[in-house]
Amino acid sequence: xINKKGVMGEGILMIYRLLLISFIAFVIMxxxxxxxxxxxDVRDAEARILARDVMECVSPEGILNLDGISVEDRKNILxxxxxxxxxxxRFYVELKIENSGKxxxxxxGDSGALWVLDIFESDQLSEGLxxxxxxxxxxxxxxxxxxxxxKFEAEVKGQVLISNxx
Amino acid sequence: xxxxxxRGGLLNQVIVHIVLVGLIFSLFLFATAGKINxxxxxxxxxxxxxxxxxxxxxxxxxxxxxxxxxxxVVQKIEIKEGKIFIMVGGLGSFKGYPYFSKxxxxxxxxxxxxxxxxx
Numbered sequence: 001x002i003n004k005k006g007v008m009g010e011g012i013l014m015i016y017r018l019l020l021i022s023f024i025a026f027v028i029m030x031x032x033x034x035x036x037x038x039x040x041d042v043r044d045a046e047a048r049i050l051a052r053d054v055m056e057c058v059s060p061e062g063i064l065n066l067d068g069i070s071v072e073d074r075k076n077i078l079x080x081x082x083x084x085x086x087x088x089x090r091f092y093v094e095l096k097i098e099n100s101g102k103x104x105x106x107x108x109g110d111s112g113a114l115w116v117l118d119i120f121e122s123d124q125l126s127e128g129l130x131x132x133x134x135x136x137x138x139x140x141x142x143x144x145x146x147x148x149x150x151k152f153e154a155e156v157k158g159q160v161l162i163s164n165x166x
Numbered sequence: 167x168x169x170x171x172x173r174g175g176l177l178n179q180v181i182v183h184i185v186l187v188g189l190i191f192s193l194f195l196f197a198t199a200g201k202i203n204x205x206x207x208x209x210x211x212x213x214x215x216x217x218x219x220x221x222x223x224x225x226x227x228x229x230x231x232x233x234x235x236x237x238x239v240v241q242k243i244e245i246k247e248g249k250i251f252i253m254v255g256g257l258g259s260f261k262g263y264p265y266f267s268k269x270x271x272x273x274x275x276x277x278x279x280x281x282x283x284x285x
Binding site for chain 2: 010014017018021022025026028029032033036037038039040042045046049050052053081082083084086087088090091165
């Protein structure tokens with residue numbers, strides 16, 4: 001005569017053992033995923049490319065014609081340069097044109113992303129968080145500016161920040 | 167009254183145990199092998215390389231990607247919704263990598279290579 005309670009007990013024990021083995025297998029797989037995964041960061045390179053594109057757009061041949069950039073376009077400089085709205089969500093671009101105390105700003109994006117960069121410049125962050133560090137490029141050089149028909153020399157200081165794609 | 171053969175019953179249980187444990191571990195080994203081969207990293211490298219090339223390209227440029235690549239055999243390259251998806255070494259791409267080129271980008275498949283054109 002078969003002991004039915006004994007058979008059910010064996011079944012429950014088997015399920016428990018299988019669950020335990022599956023759990024151990026998942027833990028080992030999870031650890032190996034973390035160990036072998038590597039994030040390839042190309043955002044600094046993207047920032048340089050975007051900086052080049054923006055400068056070629058606003059100052060072809062080295063002359064920045066402010067008469068051709070409206071007040072609205074000065075706050076949406078990436079859209080003015082032909083970049084789509086979906087593309088620009090990760091970007092912050094800022095151009096500061098300075099001449100004899102007068103400052104003109106051309107920008108687009110969330111300037112708050114710059115303080116995120118400041119956090120990552122601290123050495124205390126772990127390697128695991130480094131993949132969230134934004135890509136960044138800044139530059140500064142003299143440029144000719146055309147405004148109201150007047151041409152004058154100014155200095156342009158630019159920053160491009162690219163957030164992660166997650 | 168039927169007396170159950172205890173040895174036969176025990177053997178059946180052990181065999182069932184071994185088969186189930188073997189199935190679980192073979193699934194686990196296949197999944198881990200994919201990670202150890204670093205297919206994901208190679209896929210990342212290819213997608214990001216191509217995205218950077220597309221971002222820095224001007225109209226009229228085109229890039230050829232050989233199927234037998236140093237990062238593995240490239241099975242498919244797709245460009246859609248502003249992202250680049252590359253299937254390499256049997257590993258499909260679900261996230262892709264975004265590019266920001268303002269020009270039109272397309273991909274054409276040939277026998278032993280893919281040609282990405284920027285217009």
